[in-house]
Amino acid sequence: MGNSSPSFTARNVFRHFVVLLGLVSIVSAATNGLLKGRRQRMHNVLRNVGSGGGSNSKAKPDAATRRPVTDVNGNLIPDYDVIYTFDQLIDHSNPRLGTFKQRYYHTWEYYRPGGPIVIMTPGEQAADGSEVHLTNRTMVGTIAQATNGAAIVLEHRFYGQSNPYPDMTVESLQVHTIEQAMDDLVYFAQNAKLAMPGGDTESVRPHKAPWILLGGSYAGALTSWTLNQRPGVFWAGYSSSGVIQPLLNFWQYFTPIQTHMPANCSADVQAAIELVDSVLDSGDATTIEELQTLFGFSGLSPSDFANALTYVISDWQTLDIDSPRVCEGFDANACVTFDGITSSDTRPTDDRSWWWTVCSEVGWAQVGPPAGVNGIVSKHFTPDSYTAYCRDAFQGAFSNSTAEYQARIDATSQKFLGWNTTAERLFVVNGNRDPWVEVTHSAAAARIASTATQPIFLTDGFHCSDMLISNAVDQSINQVFQSAITTFPQWVAEFKPSDKPATTTTTTGPNSNRNSSLGRRDAIASSLGLALAGVVFAFIGL
Numbered sequence: 230m231g232n233s234s235p236s237f238t239a240r241n242v243f244r245h246f247v248v249l250l251g252l253v254s255i256v257s258a259a260t261n262g263l264l265k266g267r268r269q270r271m272h273n274v275l276r277n278v279g280s281g282g283g284s285n286s287k288a289k290p291d292a293a294t295r296r297p298v299t300d301v302n303g304n305l306i307p308d309y310d311v312i313y314t315f316d317q318l319i320d321h322s323n324p325r326l327g328t329f330k331q332r333y334y335h336t337w338e339y340y341r342p343g344g345p346i347v348i349m350t351p352g353e354q355a356a357d358g359s360e361v362h363l364t365n366r367t368m369v370g371t372i373a374q375a376t377n378g379a380a381i382v383l384e385h386r387f388y389g390q391s392n393p394y395p396d397m398t399v400e401s402l403q404v405h406t407i408e409q410a411m412d413d414l415v416y417f418a419q420n421a422k423l424a425m426p427g428g429d430t431e432s433v434r435p436h437k438a439p440w441i442l443l444g445g446s447y448a449g450a451l452t453s454w455t456l457n458q459r460p461g462v463f464w465a466g467y468s469s470s471g472v473i474q475p476l477l478n479f480w481q482y483f484t485p486i487q488t489h490m491p492a493n494c495s496a497d498v499q500a501a502i503e504l505v506d507s508v509l510d511s512g513d514a515t516t517i518e519e520l521q522t523l524f525g526f527s528g529l530s531p532s533d534f535a536n537a538l539t540y541v542i543s544d545w546q547t548l549d550i551d552s553p554r555v556c557e558g559f560d561a562n563a564c565v566t567f568d569g570i571t572s573s574d575t576r577p578t579d580d581r582s583w584w585w586t587v588c589s590e591v592g593w594a595q596v597g598p599p600a601g602v603n604g605i606v607s608k609h610f611t612p613d614s615y616t617a618y619c620r621d622a623f624q625g626a627f628s629n630s631t632a633e634y635q636a637r638i639d640a641t642s643q644k645f646l647g648w649n650t651t652a653e654r655l656f657v658v659n660g661n662r663d664p665w666v667e668v669t670h671s672a673a674a675a676r677i678a679s680t681a682t683q684p685i686f687l688t689d690g691f692h693c694s695d696m697l698i699s700n701a702v703d704q705s706i707n708q709v710f711q712s713a714i715t716t717f718p719q720w721v722a723e724f725k726p727s728d729k730p731a732t733t734t735t736t737t738g739p740n741s742n743r744n745s746s747l748g749r750r751d752a753i754a755s756s757l758g759l760a761l762a763g764v765v766f767a768f769i770g771l
Contacts, residue, residue: 298338301377307424309336309360315421317386319393320404321412329393331386331413334360337379337425339370342432344377345439345464345721346423350414352448353583355389356382368467368696368713369443375714376721378441379425379433385448386413387582398575399626402585407645411455414442415462415733436731439464439724441717445693446470446665447586453670454645456652461731465654465720467713470693474647474668474675477592477631477638478612480599481667486545487605489662498542498605505538509609532614535597535607542605543595546664548691550700573622581622588619588627592638593668648675654720655683658709660690684716 300306317331318324334356349369351359362369363380373380384391387405394401418440422429431437442463444452449471456466487495508520509531521527526537574581587593594615598604616631627633648670657679659671670677671687679685688695688705701707 298336300337301339301341306337307335309334309363311335313424315383315417317391317393317413318416321409321416329386329391331384331391331417332356332389333381333383333417334363335379335381335424336363337428338363339365339374339377340379340425341377342427343438344379345373345441345724346381346418346433347373347376347378347441347443348381348383348414348418349443350383350385350410350448350451351388352385352444352446352451353388353586354579356384356391357389362696366698368469368698368710371698371710372441372443372467372713372717376441376718378721379423379428381423383414383417386410387577387585388579392577395577396575397577397581397585399623401575402623405582405585407451407454407586407590407641410451411459412733414451414455415459418462419730434730435462435464436727436729438726439721441465441467441721443467444469444471445696447472447591449473449669449693453650453652453655453657456655457646457650459733460652462733464724465656465717466652467656467658467717468670469658469696470660470663470665470669471657472591472593472665472668473645473650473670474672475591475593475638475641475645476668477594477615477635478596478599479593479668480596480602480604480606482593482595482664483539483542483598483604483606485662485664485666486542490545495605499603502538502605502607503603505535506607506609509534509607531607531609532611535610536614539595539606539610543664546692548662549697550690550694550703550706551697573624584619584622588615588623588634589637590641592634595664648672648677651683653682656713656716657683657685658688658695659686660688660692660694662690663692663694665692684712686712 298306298308311334313333313335314330315333316328319326319329347369349362351362359382361367362382363373364370365374369380369382372378386393386409387397387402393404397405418435423433425433427433440463442452442455443466444450446469449468450473452466452468453471453473456463487499490498505520508516511517517531518527521529521534524534524537526534529537592612592615594612595606596612596614597606597608597610600608612634613631616627616629616634619627619634620629657670659666659669663669666672666687667674669675670685677685686695686705686709688709689703690700690706694700694703695706695709698710701710
């Protein structure tokens, strides 16, 4: 084969780009249907909170969560990890359908009468391990301590064990919508009988005591949307990396990664992707097969191959201030192993639940850039791929039309206002190195000004870095904590009790905004040598 052929060029350039692309050669195309799925990350606010946890780990019990808990008077109160349940409505537009058990953690360690109720939802993940957010090692606990408030972590519907139905069929998922999630928060605040002193009385209801709502990532957006759409219930809110703008073609996800990785590395990756695209553009089956074989992915469609090349890049989202490494500890298998289920499997999992939201309401397809933009992801990975997987994952819910997919996302944006979302006493924090920053309040396209009643901070952090006090070693995040410690007590002091609860209007219902989730991160089983794992860290540049 001549030296001018795309495959020969690929062979020459390949050795320079093993930093990134060699990482996907670790697994064959036949491995558990890897490329039949889509990997889409949001966040893990539990990372690095427990002892010894790496950047991809969930919180583990440590001294902070195992110690006896006492109230402000020194009396022993229940441990942080005690799980409570609340009878939540299955469908807020049809209460006759009954209720399901919604789990939550709760402490009144810092509470004094008249103090606020500080509540967060972990969003698109099970609440297990999130009791650490009750402590002052996190933003939730810090605000509770600063305001003499009680703290709650409420599991989101269809995550963990807070499931209205025993399966995640398309029929069951009709009540898995953003509207229903907002109404869950409102109904809980207005009706929950809390274990804290006076927690079963009107004195802790939102019209008598200030409730502060917090969340990160999707849950940060849920905070913003709820304050805007259900005014009068939550007195104040805190949105960390809140992804308020639904967007189908979210190619900008990779822009902060490209910007902040070492310049020589990003240039190499970009050149490699340009080469890959030139080979795929050629349509020559022989050269395409040769290129894919170099990376261990023989016989894939261009879209599946392009998707495979994004996997390691997406691990940027696991980075954080206090442990800025992908695959902490050089565990090669953990670095490239992702558990999941096939897209059409209706068993309850957090992945399927999240993709239901992705497919029907928010989009956020992390794909290649448009023509004319040089990026680090192949242009052959497009929203059309998401469309097809949404159709296959939730059979009968969606067509194979990307235009219809776009219409669903447009409807969500119109309903919840996207970048036009505003609220009084909403504290907003985003990270400059967060891949999601371009769909937050700090997006360059949004140009949203910070105000006294809606302050907006852009830190040097990653995704939801400001939720953990350990990240306050960074000056910009420390500034956020110091500002929160002064701002929220001021806002709480402004609260005036009312004789009557706020009246909220619900538009929830099975068809209020169909949520569809292609929920599968299929398994990638691999054996990657430590030498190649070291290359991973070279790519990350840390």
